[in-house]
Amino acid sequence: xxxxxxxxxxxxxxxxxxxxxxxxxxxxxxxxxxxxxxxxxxxxxxxxxxxxxxxxxxxxxxxxxxxxxxxxxxxxxxxxxxxxxxxxxxxxxxxxxxxxxxxxxxxxxxxxxxxxxxxxxxxxxxxxxxxxxxxxxxxxxxxxxxxxxxxxxxxxxxxxxxxxxxxxxxxxxxxxxxxxxxxxxxxxxxxxxxxxxxxxxxxxxxxxxxxxxxxxxxxxxxxxxxxxxxxxxxxxxxxxxxxxxxxxxxxxxxxxxxxxxxxxxxxxxxxxxxxxxxxxxxxxxxxxxxxxxxxxxxxxxxxxxxxxxxxxxxxxxxxxxxxxxxxxxxxxxxxxxxxxxxxxxxxxxxxxxxxxxxxxxxxxxxxxxxxxxxxxxxxxxxxxxxxxxxxxxxxxxxxxxxx
Numbered sequence: 001x002x003x004x005x006x007x008x009x010x011x012x013x014x015x016x017x018x019x020x021x022x023x024x025x026x027x028x029x030x031x032x033x034x035x036x037x038x039x040x041x042x043x044x045x046x047x048x049x050x051x052x053x054x055x056x057x058x059x060x061x062x063x064x065x066x067x068x069x070x071x072x073x074x075x076x077x078x079x080x081x082x083x084x085x086x087x088x089x090x091x092x093x094x095x096x097x098x099x100x101x102x103x104x105x106x107x108x109x110x111x112x113x114x115x116x117x118x119x120x121x122x123x124x125x126x127x128x129x130x131x132x133x134x135x136x137x138x139x140x141x142x143x144x145x146x147x148x149x150x151x152x153x154x155x156x157x158x159x160x161x162x163x164x165x166x167x168x169x170x171x172x173x174x175x176x177x178x179x180x181x182x183x184x185x186x187x188x189x190x191x192x193x194x195x196x197x198x199x200x201x202x203x204x205x206x207x208x209x210x211x212x213x214x215x216x217x218x219x220x221x222x223x224x225x226x227x228x229x230x231x232x233x234x235x236x237x238x239x240x241x242x243x244x245x246x247x248x249x250x251x252x253x254x255x256x257x258x259x260x261x262x263x264x265x266x267x268x269x270x271x272x273x274x275x276x277x278x279x280x281x282x283x284x285x286x287x288x289x290x291x292x293x294x295x296x297x298x299x300x301x302x303x304x305x306x307x308x309x310x311x312x313x314x315x316x317x318x319x320x321x322x323x324x325x326x327x328x329x330x331x332x333x334x335x336x337x338x339x340x341x342x343x344x345x346x347x348x349x350x351x352x353x354x355x356x357x358x359x360x361x362x363x364x365x366x367x368x369x370x371x372x373x374x375x376x377x378x379x380x381x382x383x384x385x386x387x388x389x390x391x392x393x394x395x396x397x398x399x400x401x402x403x
Contacts, residue, residue: 160184
């Protein structure tokens with residue numbers, strides 16, 4: 001095939017089209033494309049003129065190999081130009097190159113000649129190389145008017161997202177004044193940009209001088225030394241609320257995070273138990289409080305406990321063994337997985353307002369509040385009270401076990 005390959009490149013250098021050169025040599029056109037892609041040291045054909053003809057002069061040297069497979073190479077742009085000239089659809093070109101149709105359509109739309117509309121591969125490659133060049137001047141730094149407007153709105157305590165949205169609404173036809181909120185954050189936090197004054201970070205709601213990186217969900221570190229059992233493994237009987245004994249738990253926090261009350265609610269009956277923690281909410285306090293609260297319950301009302309991944313449950317395994325009650329943990333940032341408990345905590349804030357010292361409430365007072373809440377008729381229970389529902393379950397169990 002060496003002779004055919006040499007003859008093919010001789011024809012291409014003379015200005016013969018790719019398909020025609022392949023036909024004259026007696027090889028498939030795809031073979032010609034592969035030869036061009038595999039021979040970076042060979043001369044490349046010049047771009048087509050507006051009439052579609054290939055000039056014999058102006059041959060340009062080959063470019064170095066592509067930076068990454070993510071980007072279209074010069075060889076692929078040559079294929080695109082040839083196939084478009086032949087009238088092949090963009091979908092067919094995408095299939096031939098193994099690219100997404102949107103990649104081809106975007107490439108043609110961005111890089112075709114603005115006047116004639118002809119796609120010229122070498123000009124397209126030049127534009128792509130210039131766009132890829134780093135470092136780039138940011139949009140805010142390049143437009144003083146945009147910079148001044150962003151700074152003025154930041155001084156008025158507008159968030160970057162509010163600034164971005166407002167500029168687009170106020171100036172819909174002026175794309176030079178459109179900027180994303182992420183670009184504004186970059187100008188404030190990335191060292192060396194300098195388009196926005198550094199002290200403007202104080203106008204942000206967080207007031208941070210440095211950006212706090214977000215940890216990827218897949219890189220989340222284990223919270224506890226003992227492995228957690230996730231809510232996905234909780235028995236299916238807990239989901240439909242038909243079987244009593246499945247509990248949800250959490251803490252309500254007092255003033256300055258220095259006090260707390262433990263809350264437990266049964267999913268089927270909405271029955272509430274409150275745990276006195278006083279001024280301590282360490283893992284030891286929570287473990288002991290949960291054990292005390294659950295000790296007096298019959299075993300058939302101790303099927304599971306669902307909690308979030310708070311540090312107060314670091315000793316969950318000790319509680320689970322002592323109380324003979326499995327503990328299941330919610331996914332991160334998923335409070336709806338304990339929706340009954342979240343709703344109950346909202347009701348409890350009527351008795352324990354935010355910003356107050358919860359250590360002032362005695363165990364007796366917590367029992368009184370829980371009893372009052374358990375006597376409150378609930379719409380979701382057909383206007384029964386949680387206490388009435390629990391009493392019915394206990395009475396049914398008593399009758400069933402009576403000889």
